[in-house]
Amino acid sequence: MDLFETPQQNIPKVSELTQRIKVLLEQHFTNISVLGELSNVKKSSNGHIYCTLKDSEAQLPCVMWRTQAERYASLFEDGKEVILRGSIQVYKPQGKYQLIIDEVEAVGVGKLQMEFERLKKKLAAEGLFDASHKKSLPRFPTKIGVVSSRTTAAFQDIISTLSTRWPLAEISLYHASVQGERATGEICEALEFLGKSNDIQVIIISRGGGSLEDLWPFNEESVARAIYSCPIPVISGVGHEIDFSISDFVADQRAATPTQAAVLATPNRDDVLAGLDEYAERLHRRLEQRWNQAKQRVDYLAKSYALQKVQERLHISTMKVRNNRQSIEHYLSQRVQQNKTNFTNLKHRLERLNPNEALEKGYTRVWQDGQWIRHLEVLKPESVVDIEFKQGRKRFNPETS
Numbered sequence: 001m002d003l004f005e006t007p008q009q010n011i012p013k014v015s016e017l018t019q020r021i022k023v024l025l026e027q028h029f030t031n032i033s034v035l036g037e038l039s040n041v042k043k044s045s046n047g048h049i050y051c052t053l054k055d056s057e058a059q060l061p062c063v064m065w066r067t068q069a070e071r072y073a074s075l076f077e078d079g080k081e082v083i084l085r086g087s088i089q090v091y092k093p094q095g096k097y098q099l100i101i102d103e104v105e106a107v108g109v110g111k112l113q114m115e116f117e118r119l120k121k122k123l124a125a126e127g128l129f130d131a132s133h134k135k136s137l138p139r140f141p142t143k144i145g146v147v148s149s150r151t152t153a154a155f156q157d158i159i160s161t162l163s164t165r166w167p168l169a170e171i172s173l174y175h176a177s178v179q180g181e182r183a184t185g186e187i188c189e190a191l192e193f194l195g196k197s198n199d200i201q202v203i204i205i206s207r208g209g210g211s212l213e214d215l216w217p218f219n220e221e222s223v224a225r226a227i228y229s230c231p232i233p234v235i236s237g238v239g240h241e242i243d244f245s246i247s248d249f250v251a252d253q254r255a256a257t258p259t260q261a262a263v264l265a266t267p268n269r270d271d272v273l274a275g276l277d278e279y280a281e282r283l284h285r286r287l288e289q290r291w292n293q294a295k296q297r298v299d300y301l302a303k304s305y306a307l308q309k310v311q312e313r314l315h316i317s318t319m320k321v322r323n324n325r326q327s328i329e330h331y332l333s334q335r336v337q338q339n340k341t342n343f344t345n346l347k348h349r350l351e352r353l354n355p356n357e358a359l360e361k362g363y364t365r366v367w368q369d370g371q372w373i374r375h376l377e378v379l380k381p382e383s384v385v386d387i388e389f390k391q392g393r394k395r396f397n398p399e400t401s
Helices: 014-028 066-075 111-126 153-165 183-195 221-229 246-250 258-265 269-303 305-352
Strands: 032-043 049-054 059-064 080-091 096-109 143-148 170-175 202-207 234-238 365-368 385-388 393-396
Touching: 014 080, 032 111, 049 066, 059 066, 059 080, 066 096, 111 221, 111 246, 143 153, 143 183, 153 170, 153 202, 153 258, 170 183, 183 202, 183 221, 202 258, 221 246, 234 246, 234 258, 269 305
Parallel strands: 059 096, 143 170, 143 202, 202 234
Antiparallel strands: 032 049, 032 080, 049 059, 080 096, 365 385, 385 393
């Protein structure tokens, strides 16, 4: 019956069409076997196992109910090649189909898993995983580089964790695809670019969980070598706790989740503040202890015999200095007084020797022909004489008087 040639009045509804498909698929695809590689294996809390069976061209959603899952649980691993036997079931509300697994037969390790193990062994032999090549993470980073997609929940988790834990750090995001064909090249470019920075101190590469295929860019050899060559410490925070990638082994530090990567990259602000408070308290106690020890030492020395002898000698020296000072002051006082007396006597002598002292007392002095007439015998009666007073001289002529 051709559904598309049905008269218009008989066109089925979506539910009717889906029901017909459901009947066709579930009647014709029962007890079938299919070969493929397991990925995205998840074990639910109620015991059911969900997974995807895939090859290079298609994927098939699968589920094994709890009653069978207990028996085959050990065979469900990402990357494992298996043969699944079961029946197709259509989930009508969503129009999806899946394989209900009855039996699992292991075929061997899947191609991706084999490539993972091959590259892991090769790089380990070259020494890319050696602890001697691991760089130490900075204790207090001020700028952190992040290689991730800005739209991922992983990047939002990193921002949230850093803003709470260490808000002093600046975040520099290099947006890169974290899955798909372009992811490998963009991740390598991001590491090369951030590695040339002068102020970035640690780099986080991250993405959330996913299947082995989703995480494969972080298993590429070029990404591993870019991480190894990066001069700045790199933290790999790819997937969930159970996921391991080549980048985890070659990075300087592996984080189980993007959130843990942010934790490893930074200290806790509260712990740092508490540490500073404790250090300040210890320093205060230490200084107080040193002060008390010094004070006790001074008190001990103050009471010691040696210091008492020093104090005694100092007292004696002080008394000697004081006595000498008094003696010097007394001697200087006497000398000053004696000099004053001598000066007074000398002054009096000079005053007595002053030829004008008699004039000062009202006496006069007689001059004749420029000579001081001291005796009457040398006076010439006929000659002019000058009488000298205190105020000056007066001339007398005997012939006119």
